[in-house]
Amino acid sequence: MNDLISSHGALIAEGFLGTMRVVAIGFVSGALAGAVLGAIACGRADWARMLVRCYVEVIRNTPFLVQASLIFALFGVAGVRVSTMALGTAAVALYTAAYMAEIVRGAYRALPAGQSDAARALGLGRMARLRKVIVPQLLPAVIPGAANLVATVTKESAFLAALSVAELTFAGQVAISQTFRVFEIWAIVGALYLVLILSLLGIAARLERGLVWARAQQQRR
Amino acid sequence: MDLATRVAATLPLLLDGLWTTLVICTASMVMAVVMAVPLVAARRSRHRWIAGLAIGWVGLIRGLPIVILVLLMYFGLPALLDFGRVPAFWVGVVALGLNGGAFVSEILRAAIARVPPGQWEAAAALGLSRVSVWRLVVIPQMLPVALPALVGEATFIVKASPVLSLITVVDLTRRSQQVAMQTFDPLAPMLAAALLYFVVLFALSRLAAVLEARLAPQGLAA
Numbered sequence: 001m002n003d004l005i006s007s008h009g010a011l012i013a014e015g016f017l018g019t020m021r022v023v024a025i026g027f028v029s030g031a032l033a034g035a036v037l038g039a040i041a042c043g044r045a046d047w048a049r050m051l052v053r054c055y056v057e058v059i060r061n062t063p064f065l066v067q068a069s070l071i072f073a074l075f076g077v078a079g080v081r082v083s084t085m086a087l088g089t090a091a092v093a094l095y096t097a098a099y100m101a102e103i104v105r106g107a108y109r110a111l112p113a114g115q116s117d118a119a120r121a122l123g124l125g126r127m128a129r130l131r132k133v134i135v136p137q138l139l140p141a142v143i144p145g146a147a148n149l150v151a152t153v154t155k156e157s158a159f160l161a162a163l164s165v166a167e168l169t170f171a172g173q174v175a176i177s178q179t180f181r182v183f184e185i186w187a188i189v190g191a192l193y194l195v196l197i198l199s200l201l202g203i204a205a206r207l208e209r210g211l212v213w214a215r216a217q218q219q220r221r
Numbered sequence: 222m223d224l225a226t227r228v229a230a231t232l233p234l235l236l237d238g239l240w241t242t243l244v245i246c247t248a249s250m251v252m253a254v255v256m257a258v259p260l261v262a263a264r265r266s267r268h269r270w271i272a273g274l275a276i277g278w279v280g281l282i283r284g285l286p287i288v289i290l291v292l293l294m295y296f297g298l299p300a301l302l303d304f305g306r307v308p309a310f311w312v313g314v315v316a317l318g319l320n321g322g323a324f325v326s327e328i329l330r331a332a333i334a335r336v337p338p339g340q341w342e343a344a345a346a347l348g349l350s351r352v353s354v355w356r357l358v359v360i361p362q363m364l365p366v367a368l369p370a371l372v373g374e375a376t377f378i379v380k381a382s383p384v385l386s387l388i389t390v391v392d393l394t395r396r397s398q399q400v401a402m403q404t405f406d407p408l409a410p411m412l413a414a415a416l417l418y419f420v421v422l423f424a425l426s427r428l429a430a431v432l433e434a435r436l437a438p439q440g441l442a443a
Binding site for chain 2: 057058060061062063064065066067069070073074076077154155156157158159161162169172176182183186187189190193194195197198201
């Protein structure tokens, strides 16, 4: 075990950082895009709502590996040369955007309709309504949902090894091809994922509890 | 040939892969339910350490990507225990079943929790045996709550099933990769596979939505 860590520890650590990078960049850009898509899905433009609906349904009803393979194939056919890391990140972003849009839409639909009407009756403008009334009430539902989504995305990102993206699972495969220490390496890789994902889920659970508590305090006042 | 024609032309070549995917997912779903029952029982156990084991197991599964679980079971365990090849199909079914079982146990637990305590007390007051309480009172009331979520879990299993393509099982994903190699067309076979996955998953998620709408109002008032 010690010899393995001294010989291939750096490779695995680099893979771990690769997973963190794919997930961090892919998730943040995807979540921002998803927030915009979610806003469109709550909006009044029918055609735009339909487009977002179609996008969300397509992503939610196909496996991540198939989506990522399609992105790789599209770029291959177009003859555009982009790093596998960039393509993997794009796949994560596209996936995140659809699920994020659903989270935002679900949170918005759970708001009492009176909130928007009351804000309008107070004479608040469109932006002020969003910024002061709607968004602050969406956050308690959106933030824990987003934290759970990061954990899901981290798990899905392991599929990217099949497309040679330099992330943790891929690093494990490389290390095994050099050492043939199959069980030990998958156990180490698995333990690293476990720590990362359970931390994310723990944060999500804390946020959920914390925000529920904060909301109860607000109502009491 | 334009893309749409090529996709249509590859669809028939993928049907055996689709069939394998459906068989795997059905077997995995059955295995998930079978594995969930002892997990639920363990969670309800009076012995804290048994309940703790079940909680730990569910946490382990929730924190491990299915890809790693499958690679560990297909490559890692045989290497550790020094037995030769294991059938990839069954490793896949067991891995998807183990994974699904943890989530199904949470679904069943939540559904049992929704049965009002008065129902248990009333059943006990009527002198029903333990088996009758479950058969006549609890299970009929928890099923409407659990069923839509179980169909939802089936969609997760289908979405995770391409993991078997990583361990040589010729499922829908791997079949489309093979066709892509044979036809030198990387795009159309994968698009066709995506289309087939979409049809299956969209049907399942509609079914879950319909079940939820139909079953929820007549279910429990609580």
